[in-house]
Amino acid sequence: MNMFNLFEKYLNTQTFSNIDLRYLDTNFIPNRLPHREREINLLAENFGTALMGTPPRNIFIYGKTGTGKTAVTRFVGRELINYSDEKRISFIYMNCEVKDNSYSVFETIGNSFSGEQIPFTGWSFDRLYSTVKKKIDQWNGIVIVVLDEIDKFILKNGDDVLYQILLLNSELERSKISIVGITNDVKLSDFLDSRIKSRLNEEKVVFSPYTSNDIFDILKDRVYLAKLDNYVSDENLKLISTLAAQENGDARRAIELLKTSVYIALSNGEKALNEKYVYLARAKMDSDAIAESIRMLPVQSKILLLGIALLYESGNTQVNTGEVFEAYRNLAIAAGLPVLTPRRITDMLSDLDMQGLVSAKVKSLGRYGRTKLIDLSIPVSEVKKVILQDENLSKLNNYSLPKQSRLL
DNA sequence: CCTCCACCGGAACGTGAGGAGT
């Protein structure tokens, strides 16, 4: 094969050298957020008091993924800081999926201020707390702390952080903290301690999903910024926004779909985007997401999943916990890995279920006990392909399960 | 109506890794 041919298609894309795909990044926050005017104004009114020296009310933002919660919040925050001039306002944003324990939340807050650097682990909580308190008070101003995806945090750790931040706030003498919580979960406040709820006394803002037309406008803006006007047609955008609207009006996914479509079309040397690439991109995104979530699994979960896949491959349509454990055990031994207890396996199965890789239902078989019936939600071939890439599992390449002694 | 299967899933605890301070 001629190496020059291999790269030729990339050379062709030079025609579009003024294109700037950074504007299709989902983290990019534009200066215009179409169809979120109401939400922007609500937040601006709330944050605005900070400019007059009054700490904003605590606020909780509800809405599904890709409804612009994060973008709007960061946008308004950015504007606030731009307007604040001499005013002492600090805007601290963090994603609780990354900062997933009290320690790192406080560490992030603390390290937003000058002074002693706090290590990302190691300190006792008391020391951390008092250092953060000292730093904030020395700074002397209003602090807005944004906790994005706070529902995931609370599900995992409980609502202690909120209490700790509220406590910190009440102990501050010169500064004040306002909390902004961003969540997908409408029922979040059910999980909050009533003591915390009353002290939070928060305002609520709900972001509704975008319609297909809303998404079209958002995409149109991005296309303009990225200088893709001549590459992407309105029909393309209509298709993408319709697809995205079907998937819960998630603008983030719509932008990603646009970006992926354009990438694929460009690297195929196309002079313009067409429908075919949109569908290709969508298929690619789906299978990438699955492959990625399988790849990220710990090795023990991988062989568990592989076990389920092999059971399927050998003709089963639904398998129960007992069979799965047996298959898992054989694979673990064959791979030279320790065999974990059934208790651990149930937890791992629940994880796989939550990730949507399998679906499991408990079913009672009366006299014959109770078990979980497990369905594999993804193609067997995909599972095998990705899992067998794991270097620790190379021994399993041509492995097949021993014959089941018990017939169904 | 009761039993009893084959597993579910909560609670408590152990271990070892990763990092910091002294």
Next chain:
DNA sequence: ACTCCTCACGTTCCGGTGGAGG
């Protein structure tokens, strides 16, 4: 070198349970 901290991952122990068969 030693202590202190937190977290992820696993184990042990064990009470709980829907419903077919008696």
